[in-house]
Amino acid sequence: MAERLTSLAAVLPPDTRLLVLGSMPGAASLAAQQYYAHPRNAFWPIMGQLFDFAYDLPYPQRLMQLQAQGIGLWDVLQSCERQGSLDSAIRAETPNDFASLLQQQPQIRALAFNGAKAAQSFRKLVLPTLAPEQVPALMQLPSTSPAHASLNLTNKLKAWQSICQYCIL
Template sequence: MVTHPFAPVVDENCRTLILGSFPSVKSRENGFYYGHPQNRFWRMLAAVYAEDAPESIAEKTSLLLRHHLALWDVIANCEIDGSADASVREAVPVDITRITDRAHITRVLCNGKLAGTLYARHLQPMVGIPALVLPSTSPANAIWTLPKLTDAWRKALTDENATFCE
């Protein structure tokens, strides 16, 4: 069983929660979310807000909190082969109250289908907020170019009434 190694990024001003599935091997090695160099999450988020892509953990955390974004994953621990979501087994969900007790979350955005599926099954019943499932920023989702990802995520992050279907 692999245990999620990172605390959620959240403060009392966060209103939107972004949830991934589980950190990749590279992310675990690099000590922070979306640490694989080919993952487009940080470049996409910086482009949405017309900022330079953050490099350090402090810069990444600052980017999130400046825009009132909390970040975590839906899986607390699981069996996983490598980094592929398709290999996740025996997933145990996180305690979402670690976020909802600190911040008044009004929107949930899921980075990819597995995060969306597990959120809907395990966490949405606890918080009552439906999630918007967005295309994964993973390098495995190569059909989605960075400009297309940025457009989809920009709409979700800036339009409170956004809907999205892959």
């Protein structure tokens, strides 16, 4: 039987311009209570290369580096049922409250989806609930998960460079 999981709290600096959205944190991230905690997840190495910081800094310092760029982190799903960590195992999805978030944080200019499942869940569960003027730019990027092995780090990095146009540089 699949366990009911709850996502991590949003990391939202007051000047968030770009919100990176996963589907639901994997087991390693939930256990550590840190976004992208799996040691083979490419998220932090990609962010480190894009914004010139050591990806192995302590977690609070990595979050500060993102904050300095106007980047926030959250998940599309507030909760779901899932056995293991694979997105393909996600069932019984409940989305986070994006209508309230986007109303409270109108400076958010773009949502970057970390993988296809995050984008799919957002389009299915959230987008129909938003007024057209609430919807910022939407960007689906390749998953940084080690399970998404069809692209290497170099190709993932190239795709993720598109977020820089929304950041504070």
